[in-house]
Amino acid sequence: MTAVSPSARPPRPPRTLVQKLAPIVLGFESIVVFLAGLTVFGLKSLPAGIPQWWGIVGGAVVGLACIAVAGMITKPWAITAGWILQVVIALAAILVPAILLVVVVFGGMWGYATIMGARLDARRPDGPTTETQTESE
Helix, strand or coil: CCCCCCCCCCCCCCCHHHHHHHHHHHHHHHHHHHHHHHHHHHHHCCCCCCCCCHHHHHHHHHHHHHHHHHHHHCCCCCCHHHHHHHHHHHHHHCCCCCHHHHHHHHHHHHHHHHHHHHHHHHHCCCCCCCCCCCCCC
């Protein structure tokens, strides 16, 4: 026998397409951003007077920020924070121009996940649906 505990949480609402796609993009981007930080360190791209190990620290911090935002994607501010992270990563291209490739690829995927995902979510009919649901005539 299983008893229902009075402190049981209600089921969480279904996630939108944006809430499903955006964390995937940020999760993979976090790995690439950390590797970009290693690249900044290895190429000694930081200006004179700044220790080169800050490249690794910067890549790790931005990578962890990507993971943190991905984990909190259901919060209303998370999409905006994701866009801010995209801008921060784009600014890193000042140090290593090859990071522009990362910006184009992951920025494009982030834009697609957030903009097109929201459009597709808006088209979705209201109410619960299942994959086996058929249209009624």
